[in-house]
Amino acid sequence: MQNRIAKSIAVAVIATHLAACGTILYPERKGQVSGKIDAGVAALNGIGLLFFLVPGVIAFAVDFNNGTIYLPNSTSVDGEDDGLRVVQAHPNLTPNELQEIIEKEVGEPVDLSKAQVESRTAPDQASIQQELNTRTAP
Structure with a gap:
C-alpha cells in the first residue's frame, strides 16, 4: 500500500x-x-x-x-512602454474590420480612409519593433 x-x-x-x-x-x-x-x-x-x-x-x-514566461500584452518590468500592442485577428481583415479593432484598442474613433496602411506578417513581437525602428529612423 x-x-x-x-x-x-x-x-x-x-x-x-x-x-x-x-x-x-x-x-x-x-x-x-x-x-x-x-x-x-x-x-x-x-x-x-x-x-x-x-x-x-x-x-x-x-x-x-x-518568452513564454511573460504575461501577454504586458509592458516590461522596468516600466518602459514601447507603445506596441499585440492583437489577435483573422488573417483576411477588411479595412472596416481593421478600423473597428483599432478603435476598440485605442478607445476613441479613428479614420483610416486617408491612412497609408500596409499589411505584413511578423514571425514574433521582436521583429515588429525592429521593423518600426527601421521605418521611423531618419
Whole structure:
C-alpha cells in the first residue's frame, strides 16, 4: 500500500514538472521579448527546481528564451512602454474590420480612409519593433 502511494506521489511530481514549462502551457506566447513574469509559470518552474535541479533550470532557460514566461500584452518590468500592442485577428481583415479593432484598442474613433496602411506578417513581437525602428529612423 505504501509503495503504491509513493509511486502515485512520484508520478504526480513528474507530471507537474513536465507541465511546468510555459512553452508547453502557453505556446501562443512564443516570441515575446519582455514583460511581466507570469507567477504561475515561474512557480511551476520553481517546483521543478525544488525537486529536480537540472530540469528546473532548463525549464526556466527555455521559458525565458522563448518568452513564454511573460504575461501577454504586458509592458516590461522596468516600466518602459514601447507603445506596441499585440492583437489577435483573422488573417483576411477588411479595412472596416481593421478600423473597428483599432478603435476598440485605442478607445476613441479613428479614420483610416486617408491612412497609408500596409499589411505584413511578423514571425514574433521582436521583429515588429525592429521593423518600426527601421521605418521611423531618419
